[in-house]
Amino acid sequence: LFRSLADLLGVKTVRPLLRDWCIGEVESRRWTAIRAYSLLGPTAPEETLDVLLDSIRQQPQPEPVDEDEEIPESVHQFADALELLLLAVREPVLGKLAECLGRERTVRQHALLAFLKACRQTEEPDDRPLVLHWYAQARAGAEPDTEHHLTVFWKALLADRTTNDGALDVLSGWVRRADGEPETES
DSSP states (O other): OHHHHHHHTTOTTHHHHHHHHHHSSOHHHHHHHHHHHHHHGGGSHHHHHHHHHHHHHHSOOOOOOOTTSOOOHHHHHHHHHHHHHHHHHOTTHHHHHHHHHHHOHHHHHHHHHHHHHHHTOEETTTTEEHHHHHHHHHHTTSOHHHHHHHHHHHHHHHHOTTTHHHHHHHHHHHHHHHHHOHHHHO
């Protein structure tokens, strides 16, 4: 927290230190830096995303998870950081993560989980799902790239055995919600 505050106040040595910690070998420092980057994400989203992705790429790859197995805690922690960044910034984070889905197996599980978590978030005052709202805006023509990226993510979520059930739960919740709210249905 103090490092995040120092960075926001303009202390120049904080970001290089956090970057070193984030990709370094000391696990406790790495997780501290990842959490700090989660807080700093909106102030420098592209740098934050690059550092988080570099750190993910350097992690030992977890074994593929069966439907009955728990997703490793490290995957959840990276997904939480990516989710916060995605929710705070949306594009270009959504676009870069969508690109990684097809070409970077090391990032795929983290990105899918981050997106799935983001799909469960709502906005005030009507508690409309944020990602559903993004899609409505994109369909209205405001952001054609966003529409494509969201479609890529949904196809990947539904095709992945570790995220399929969660994705179907989110979609069914959205459908039930649309049953009573015409604006959500559209």
